[in-house]
Amino acid sequence: MRPTKSVAAIALVALFLAACSSGTTSPSAAATGGPASAAPSQGSIVSPSASAAASESAAASASAAPTADTCAKDGLALVTPGKLTIGTDNPAYPPYFLENKDGSKTEPWELGDPTNGTGFESAVAYAIADQLGFSADEVTWIVVPFANAFAPGQKTFDLDLNQISYKPERAQTVDLSDGYYFGNQSVVAMKDGPVAKVTSVAALKDFAFGAQVGTTSYDAIVSIIAPSAEPKVYDTNDAAIEALKQGTIDAIVVDLPTADFITNVQLEGSAIVGQFDSGTPEHFSAVLSKGSALTACVNDALAGLSETGTLDALASTWLPFQDSVPVFAP
Structure with missing residues (x-):
């Protein structure tokens, strides 16, 4: 763990946002950019140390604890030497x-722009990069479809952040x-649909x-609702949202941040009915190649970011x- 560097992570994202122009566009699919401010606001998340079950599950794919030498930037085995290549899907959803605040686009990104450091996963990515010793202009983003990230085979990225649950x-x-x-x-x-007033899992x-x-x-x-049909x-997700809009289905299930975006931006007249019990929350993981030497270094970086409250601040x-979302009764 590197606490001193972790404390600097929030300041780093603010500095790069000021230094980098959010309106800059790139002609290539692999674009770079600077992180955004991570000043904390109201709200919090469960930190990694608060979930023993999550720690046990993550340990199944984690490498041994790294040393300073094994995680030295110059010694890392990377897809492109000197660059940290990070994958995510496109469109890149809020x-x-x-x-970008000025409305400009960075090719090929749609909706959101991973390269500007704004948004939760973009900010986390640049914080991890900083922990590993990479500056913002040493980070390269590439498009990796969701399912391709964890499919078998060689990877074109060093790590991938795309709301991928363990x-x-x-x-x-x-x-x-x-x-x-x-x-x-x-x-x-939908607010005017039959599911909108449901308050229990049994009623779903x-x-x-x-x-x-x-x-x-x-x-x-399947496991929590166990519906009759x-x-x-x-x-x-877009196809599922369209089915909900057309009335083909009564409701969809998504992680809470995605639900917030759907109801506020994507689908007019929709609402978050509730969330499932938080007793055993799932967690998002960065994806790396199987057996990657970088995995232990990323875990070390995340431990530092958690220890200093940076992950909570970004969330x-x-x-x-x-x-603010109600929890379903059993």
């Missing part, structure tokens, strides 16, 4: 990635870091649900809504 089966094919966000799954429905069972394929959201439908599966800044 509140994880936000658009699952044991995923850890069979890739390394999954310790958690950088701990949260719950939630239900989104007779409704038609949908979720993106291969997600923990789908798993939550088999849930619908969609290739993307409070970019995900301030999470404590």
Whole structure:
């Protein structure tokens, strides 16, 4: 752990936001940019140290504790020497990635822009990079479709941040870091629909649900709600949202930050009905190649960011809504 550097992480994102122009565009798919301010606001998340179950699950894919030498920047085995290559999906959805304030676009990114340091995952990515010794202009972003990130095979990234929840089966094919966000799954429905006033898990069972394929959201439908009808599966969240809009399904299940974006931006007339019990929150992990020597270094970086409250500060800044959503009764 490097506490001194962790304390500097919040200041770093503010400095780079001031130094870098958010309106700069890049002609290539691999773009760089500077982080945003991470000053804390109201709200908090469960820190990694607060979830023993999460720590045990993450340990299944974590490497041995690193030394200063093994994590020295110049000695890291990287996809591109001297550059930290970070993957995420495109479109890059808020509140994880936000658009440039001046409305400019960085190719090829849609909706949000990972390169500008604004949004929760963009800010976390640059904080990790700083812990590893990389400046903002030494970070390269590439497009990696969600399911490709944890599919078997060689990776074109050093790490990937894309709201990927820890699952044991995923850890069979890739390394999954310790958690950088701990949260719950939630239900989104239309305000004028039959699900909108439901307050318990038991009352959800007779409704038609949908979720993106291969997600923990789908798993939550099956294992927590256990609906009478088999849930619908969609290739993307956008397809699931459209099905909800058209009335093909009664509700969708997504993680809480995604639910906030859907209800405030994507789907007019929708609402977050509730979130599931926070007793055993799932966590988002960075994805790395199976057996990557970088995994232990990323975990060390996350430990430092957690210890100094940086992860909580970033979550409070970019995900301030999470404590206001009601929890379903059994």
